[in-house]
Amino acid sequence: MAPKFESAELPPYRAIMVVDMKNFSGEKGRDHARITESIPMILRNAFHRCGCAQLWSESRFHGTTGDGYFAGFDTRWTPFLLNPVLSALQDELEYQNRVHGGESAMRMRVSLTAGPVTDSGENWMSDGSGDTRIEAHRMIDSDDARAVLADSSGATCVAGIVSEQVYRDVVLSGYSGEDPGLYVEVGVKVKTFEGKAYLRVPKPSGDILRRGLTRHADAVEAADGAPSATAKDERSRAAPTYVGVETAQGSVGTVVTGEGNTVNSGGGNQFNGVGITGTGPTVLGTNRGPASSEE
Structure with a gap:
């Protein structure tokens, strides 16, 4: 060589x-x-x-x-x-x-x-x-x-x-x-x-x-x-994100709520950065998780 x-x-x-x-x-x-x-x-x-x-x-x-x-x-x-x-x-x-x-x-x-x-x-x-x-x-x-x-x-x-x-x-x-x-x-x-x-x-x-x-x-x-492989990468980046949603049902990606919102997760996970009080938009069926909860 x-x-x-x-x-x-x-x-x-x-x-x-x-x-x-x-x-x-x-x-x-x-x-x-x-x-x-x-x-x-x-x-x-x-x-x-x-x-x-x-x-x-x-x-x-x-x-x-x-x-x-x-x-x-x-x-x-x-x-x-x-x-x-x-x-x-x-x-x-x-x-x-x-x-x-x-x-x-x-x-x-x-x-x-x-x-x-x-x-x-x-x-x-x-x-x-x-x-x-x-x-x-x-x-x-x-x-x-x-x-x-x-x-x-x-x-x-x-x-x-x-x-x-x-x-x-x-x-x-x-x-x-x-x-x-x-x-x-x-x-x-x-x-x-x-x-x-x-x-x-x-x-x-x-x-x-x-x-x-x-x-x-x-x-x-x-x-x-x-x-x-390209298709898989594209689909992985296409997971939906919902911001300020009134009502969402089914499998969704990330839900970001403001203050004063009610979140009924069904079987989903919640990530709340501030205390939630009062009533507000309702989000049903977020990501996978344990039993439903309400704050």
Whole structure:
């Protein structure tokens, strides 16, 4: 290993595409091997479908992630990975689901970025290593990318997300031949990675047609149906606080009363900073606690 502060040769720039199958963990274990083997076949078919067979055959490196796949390409091919490959993947998944669909349709998240990664030219196990590869995996795991498939119907088979660099160099510069308005900016914060990315959905459906491609974090659910960490944080901060309440029933958060108030807590706790006398607003059913009391 080279010393920490010694210069090292910069690896070549490559376009990195990562795909991830939605709800892979929800499938029966006996089907996992079949699904894992089908993913590169579906990708190859999509490249062939749109006339990019040579591009697929010339991938620099590739490999499985179990519930997904990754592949590296010469950066000159990056525009084609967006257009027409992304839409062709939507078409191929629609076809596969129509012909071979079982209880659940196959749907994929796809991330695309570009940058320096290792490339031996022989598809070694370590090829594709580098911060660029990490960025691709963090983007595909982002709340907004997951929310696209969670909020759409089975008609939406592909949720694409691309890095800020790819959006700037390929989309805004016109190389992908697409209207930049087809992309929606989102923030990505996964583990220690934080950055900007852009969603691209070839065939929107369901709730995303009504609300757009992004939603508030407290509504986002992970692929396994569990709320995301962001959602949990948001909900924990959303506990209600009632100040100067006339009447409140049910489960409430914090009740702050002024002087001269009557508090009937039911099964709740009281925290009174001053003596309470006379009559005043009534608050019923505050937080959990022992038997009711009145002062």
